[in-house]
């Protein structure tokens with residue numbers, strides 16, 4: 472296991488000694504930290520034209536002339552051969568609670584790691600010097616035992632605040648939410664220590680289950696954070712503003728049939744109730760205007776629990792099936808996906824939001840061309856299109872992290888399994904022409920294929936050389 476340690480207090484921070492002591496049994500520890508104090512630098516990165524300079528101080532011990540986020544960036548992109556399994560930012564000399572997390576360099580570094588899909592935690596001590604790094608380092612080690620055997624939703628990182636007291640006096644950790652500041656973070660008053668006129672001195676809300684409340688009571692506060700700042704509850708409200716909608720949608724919207732509210736209902740009634748739990752999948756399906764992928768005359772039915780015609784005798788699968796197959800792909804945002812059966816490109820649009828690039832193949836030229844134009848008009852640019860027989864895979868020889876087939880195959884086409892990368896997942900409906908099962912094939916690192924049957928489904932046939940006649 473490879474652990475990257477960083478902070479915003481700088482490479483001289485004594486906290487590295489205690490962290491190294493408590494974490495040493497876990498694997499290789501690499502320290503890359505700013506060469507000086509970078510507190511309050513948030514998620515800033517340095518000028519890309521003048522990359523920060525790195526100083527090697529010893530084995531796996533580096534000082535960077537940059538910000539905490541630079542340290543993560545630099546370690547991952549330049550210094551280390553493999554991405555770290557974990558990034559720990561801290562132990563910060565001072566709390567990072569409520570909205571202070573938006574100023575914090577400690578939190579900024581952990582966020583940078585989370586954005587790159589690397590598990591990360593920010594650890595801070597709450598109180599005044601002398602700092603009890605040993606207690607926080609010891610707790611970090613205990614937390615890692617749990618952390619390493621569990622899975623958190625993608626993009627999550629943990630913000631941990633530990634009261635600055637001895638380990639024996641610490642109260643058990645509480646899972647908290649980020650609290651709020653109820654006075655401005657900086658007050659205008661003369662500060663003797665810094666000889667400045669602005670003093671960091673906010674008062675925080677102290678409701679039960681909030682970070683500040685937990686540490687005030689002597690507990691360790693553990694807050695799950697993420698870099699996605701979207702205020703999801705405002706999506707519905709904004710979606711109902713007249714000027715944010717396509718004009719031709721107006722009538723339907725007035726009847727409430729294509730609005731964000733219909734999508735919310737679709738998500739809660741058809742997806743969550745039937746067991747779809749991947750938050751990223753739910754979010755994307757809440758956002759993508761499904762009614763724009765079908766003929767205007769059918770738009771009012773776009774959010775119903777039904778398969779819809781898309782012309783040329785083909786269909787758009789019901790929302791649940793799209794969600795179930797997407798969830799089965801277990802996407803983390805970095806994958807390259809091959810999709811067979813572009814159809815209306817609704818599924819393509821969903822995938823495009825959840826991965827790096829989608830390569831999609833449609834057999835019928837009219838559908839393929841309409842789909843391409845549709846996604847271009849929506850500003851979706853990470854999709855490559857091909858018209859042809861998808862049962863033969865992508866025309867160039869290459870592999871994909873994920874493959875999704877949205878037409879029913881008699882047996883899983885061999886050309887597709889051949890294009891599945893190690894650790895890749897292929898999801899495909901397999902069966903006779905009338906009914907199939909959604910199958911998931913996982914290629915292990917040892918190149919073995921594990922096949923699972925997920926559930927019954929009904930798709931139009933995959934027509935082609937390795938499909939139906």
Ligand code: SAM
Nearest residue numbers: 812814815817818833834861877878933934935
């Ligand atoms: N995922 C699509 C969507 O979101 O609208 C719906 C796909 S529809 C159920 C199946 C599609 O697979 C049809 O558009 C059909 O023309 C296409 N298809 C069938 N056989 C194919 C093949 N061999 N290669 C590529 N596309 C194929």
